[in-house]
Amino acid sequence: MHIKRRLFEPVKEKLLHSGKIVLLYGPRQAGKTTLGKEIAKATGLRYLYINADQLRYIDVISSRDLNKLRDLTSGYELLFIDEGQRVPDIGLNLKILHDELPQLKVMVTGSSSFLLSGRVNESLAGRKKVFTLLPLSTGELLQHYNPFELSEQLTDRLIFGSYPEILNLRSTADKLEYLRDVSTSYIFKDILELENIRYPYKINDLLKLLAWQTGAEVSIHELCQKLSLNRETVERYLNLLEQSFIIFKLRAFSRNPRKEISKSVKYYFYDTGIRNVLIDNMNPPDQRNDIGGLWENYLIAERKKYLLFEGIHASQWFWRTYSGTEIDYIEERDGKLFAYEIKYRQKKASAPPSWKENYGHHFESVNSANYTGFLNPKKDPDQ
Incomplete structure (x- = not known):
């Protein structure tokens, strides 16, 4: 059964028009991955979906290497990183993407540890918009x-x-x-x-x-x-x-x-x-x-x-x-x-x-x- 989430439109709007990295976080099993995929598809942009469980992506998105990050995202308008809390130095790498590839839109999902660990808040000050997804209302x-x-x-x-x-x-x-x-x-x-x-x-x-x-x-x-x-x-x-x-x-x-x-x-x-x-x-x-x-x-x-x-x-x-x-x-x-x-x-x-x-x-x-x-x-x- 598909239930449209209330955050669907606000997140999509912010992703398309704010110029900020969109962070979608909340408890596990609340539906962050499903919502993120629906939003990515609805934007009409060519997007790259990365599940941070997949080791082949981890080396690149944790590298702090602009050339590697540029090669990974070349040809895409939107980068969607799922389970971002599993990426080492995720905050610094997102900062590089935001500052050096401003035309690339970025959406990241993560559990509460994603923000609370301090890996993101400090690096992305002024560069992010955070949305919290809870179980169905x-x-x-x-x-x-x-x-x-x-x-x-x-x-x-x-x-x-x-x-x-x-x-x-x-x-x-x-x-x-x-x-x-x-x-x-x-x-x-x-x-x-x-x-x-x-x-x-x-x-x-x-x-x-x-x-x-x-x-x-x-x-x-x-x-x-x-x-x-x-x-x-x-x-x-x-x-x-x-x-x-x-x-x-x-x-x-x-x-x-x-x-x-x-x-x-x-x-x-x-x-x-x-x-x-x-x-x-x-x-x-x-x-x-x-x-x-x-x-x-x-x-x-x-x-x-x-x-x-x-x-x-x-x-x-x-x-x-x-x-x-x-x-x-x-x-x-x-x-x-x-x-x-x-x-x-x-x-x-x-x-x-x-x-x-x-x-x-x-x-x-x-x-x-x-x-x-x-x-x-x-x-x-x-x-």
Whole structure:
């Protein structure tokens, strides 16, 4: 099944008209190679595709030799390097291509380690445009399914997540096998490439602890005790997991530290399928005791994709007072605050009086009946 990605047009436009090297990065298995090939073909340019796994290209594209690079790309208008993180000195070689062969358009895909390793950012300052590709979003799926059809598939998305390959798998056994493979191999590759991790199995234990605490405030001190690791190591592992697009965090929103918590944090998974397989719970919603946290994770992760793919800048928070009053999700856009209460089942909710008194009246309740408007508020002209 082919789903057009929201980044297709922005990436193609930037590639054709900006004069910058286009870098497309994100988690493994998110569809970067497929999207890159579709864009390269759609440009109408004669392009050279290089898979950095192929050794015959590595010597040339890591050579820092202009003559070799010129010979390799001669006759082509576009160079597409896939899995660029595997090329030694990739940043310096891309700089040479940009500066010495300005007529050549260049697109490179890479995992998160591609940028985080420092091989690219320093060398390509002012010469690159970066796009981040995440697993499929609700807005992208709505280009193929109508809201009714998507709601029919909601349980599948909650349980098995939104990696593109999941849509091509029909049986539960195949989906489960795929997610187990991703969770035990692919998601750790970036971390192991970036740093020499002394206790890699501890990262898996850390992920399981976070998966069990989805939607709840996380105590770093408690994580340290359960993992038998010091605080510095746990915080480093958390940072690496965030940079590798496995988890992300929400901090507490507070402008009144006497009444509102300000130092707490919650962690969520970019993909609920990965979260569920980590705790070995692939049960449907009506057979789960964690549906509240799972639904909260799903909605906030999908909202994060929407904001990213639409290019909308927003700060994201949760809110709780010391007396226990709370709101699941807060956005700050253009200096305005928007509050959202997240419930799986339809249930009337109103803004807490203390929130209305201090921060305003924009408050919405999001549930399984109205969630598509929250995740895809901007309708496409053809819908």
